[in-house]
Amino acid sequence: MRFVAEQPILARAIQIPSRIVSPQNTLPALAGVLVEARGGEVRISATDLTSLIETRLPANVEAEGSVIIPAQTFSDLIQRIPTADVRVDSDDQRGQVVVHYGRNRATLQGMAARDMPTFPAQESTQGDFTLEPGVLPRLARQTLFACARDESRPILKGVHIALGEGKIVMVSTDGTRLSQAWAPVPDLRSDPVNFVVAAKGLQEAARLSGSEGVTITVGPKQIRFSTEAGAITTLLLEGRFPDYQRVLPDGFVAELTVDTGKFRGAIERVNLIIHRDHAAAIRVKHQPGTMELSSEAMDVGQAYEMLDVMSTGEDLELSFNPSLLLDGVKSMESDETVFEFSGLQSPARLREKDSSHYFHIVLPLRQLV
């Protein structure tokens, strides 16, 4: 294989698939990117056996072929090359790659392309649709943070996606909080289809899409996100996602509208006092027109903040896990946030004042006697 490509384009194209290459692998080929030159195009792909990311770039292909190149070294090298053009020349059988730039060169020991495990081919689709620029990153940002981190319930490490009836709805939960974000998709006229996508795959898809639109293709076992820059295919998670509708509160006893920026700033300051104490809580007290936030930690001190709010409903005082509450408020994208309580021991809801596209549920803590 031999091709010449422009350094900045090649550098950018390698970065995207390199992200899913894990530094530790049992299979040596998984530490590499597969580089294939055909026609006037070079395709670079990598897989962690759960997802496959591929990018394409235009290049002057002098000899067609394919080879596996160690991802980290190749990417680091190309990023640092000062010349406008880079020539990549490989012995595809022996896996030896020579990168020429100007008068200089580097030789990398790679592997023959046949060593790369194959990723299952995309099966029949249930329909393609396109999300406007910025929509996928928003959906991802508002759901990924609430996914579970541990391995014991793997299904919660994913984001539940429902497609149909003109919208895409994403839900994530780790057992103590829940995020739901949605966006209209007029093309989706079918009945709802539900599946769960691994958080990591969705995160990479959101990154890949950047400020572009993204086309989504759903198969029975995979989902593919494609953009101008490249595409990611990721396996759907198997398992039953909890019936989250049950835990959504039916009604609220108090509703507070607060400036998002001020609310966030107040929580951050109040959390400062208790950030070393994992057992501490942030207290939220509602009285008509005001919300008081306070915290207290042994040996550190106390904090108190009062915010003006537009409010209706009962006076009450609740305790929250400080980082969960902060995460929830951080995920709000509107200027004003509505904080709703359904009772002392019932879920509270955070939502955006001027849009119905997102809400977050967080459970208050219960004080032990």
Add this chain to the structure above:
Amino acid sequence: MSKIRELSSLVADQIAAGEVVERPASVAKELVENALDAGARRIRITLDTLEEGGAPPAIIVEDDGAGMDRTDLELSVRRHTTSKISAFEDLERLSTLGFRGEALASIAAVSRLTLESRDGASQIGYRMVVEGGVIRERGPVSRDVGTRVSSEDLFVTVPPRLKALKSVGAEVSAIREAVGALAVTRPEVAFVLVQNGDTLFATPGDGVLRHAVAAVFGADRADKALAVTGTALGGAITVTGLILPPDQARGNRSAQVVGVNGRLVRNFGLRLAVEQAYGPLLPDRRYPQFFLAVTVDPADLDPNAHPTKAEVRLAHERAVQGVVRQAVGEALRTAPAFSLPVAGGVGEAGMRAAEGSPLMQTDWLLAGADDAGARPVLHQELAALVPIAQWALRYIIAQGPDVLYIIDQHAAQERVFYDQLRARAAEPVFSQPLLEPLRLSLTPREESLLRQAEASLGAAGFRIKDGGPGTVLIEEVPALLADAADLRLADQVMASLEAGEAGEHPVSWALDHRLATAACKAAVKANRPLSHVEMVDLIRAMAASENPRACPHGRPVILALTLDGVDKHFGRLGRR
């Protein structure tokens, strides 16, 4: 012609003897156990090793137990004859050590056995000699109530076994070890072990474990030993005994004795429980010395797991391990850390000696405010320490009256922080309700454990609800554990309940690792210069710490050089 023959009873016995009688020590053990089962109060074991050429010692065991009459004596050397059980069900409530009815027959098959016995009902004793399983001589003998068994010419008929034996000295020390362990499990019986007329040890038989240990393992060890007691399941399980402090650890496990219901056992789980309790107090590959007596309901003990009965099966083994671990840990915690007299300041000479070395920081910019503060002193010997210098930017060199300490500054502060965090975690304030309860399938035993612990779990912040047969739902978890609210947490809960640990510190078992990490992050690292004030303060904090000898990750904190040890090193011992 048929190729399959029925083995003669002698051959069958010799084969079986291979299992029971491995070496002379097994003969001694079996004979002594028979004596104990006969209710002996005094047992005398005589070893005769006069013969040259490495022949195994003759073993004579005499007791003052119940004895046997003529019929019983003749039956006793036949296989599967025993006075100890009659039906299989008896095994369930066994109180005797033996029950298989194999020992004497096995020994008779591979040695020349001379038995003399008289029971309380007979006026005269009876004597017989058995060789290769056949009775050669028999007749009356005049003797007291009790039994005398002598086994000579062991393995003469089994040459491979004979060849496999080690030197006479090694076999005698194995016998000494086996009999010694039995003597320590039964301190109420007086044991005397004699070799060629020399007494190897003699226990008083006064029921005091410490006396038995002193006799068998030396008065020094008995003096240093710490007493251990513990109970669980409302007294159904008890542990008593003696352990030796960590600095008495040995390179092998020979001085580890565990008796369960008076039966000497080898149970890996129990040994491990003890060693876990010592934890980081022991360096790698050093083993503690301990002499423990465990009592359980006889029905919970199945000794029929192994031909020599050394391995036993134990019901509620984890609970037993839990008690053992707790009791030993408690004894270690309450023991004085180092036995040295308190007080004494650092001499001028000590300070000067440390000066001038590039690795020692002795130039104190801030001489310390000498205020012990309001901290309670749990470890007096540490409170009296005077820091001399910081060495290599990571160790504090401190001096006590007769000990020089090298203290790892990071590990020491880590320990102090850990204790503080733990104290705080022991008083949970909030619980985190879960949107989706954790569903847990339980065995009936686990379910009943959970029910018993419901109150303490509730106090820790768990809310547990019935989820139908064999299922419970965990609806709330302690707020501290909220981000770990998964099924592994539930497994930890169950494991700690089984081990009987949950009651004391309801959350600590699940939190230990996390608190240790938090403490480690907060503590000063190596390569951080410490001023004199800081070192004094750290040492004071250590003196107030529950267990200042090990960091929560299990690494030691303190290296102590005793004056004795240093004198010994320089060959000065005895000249002071």
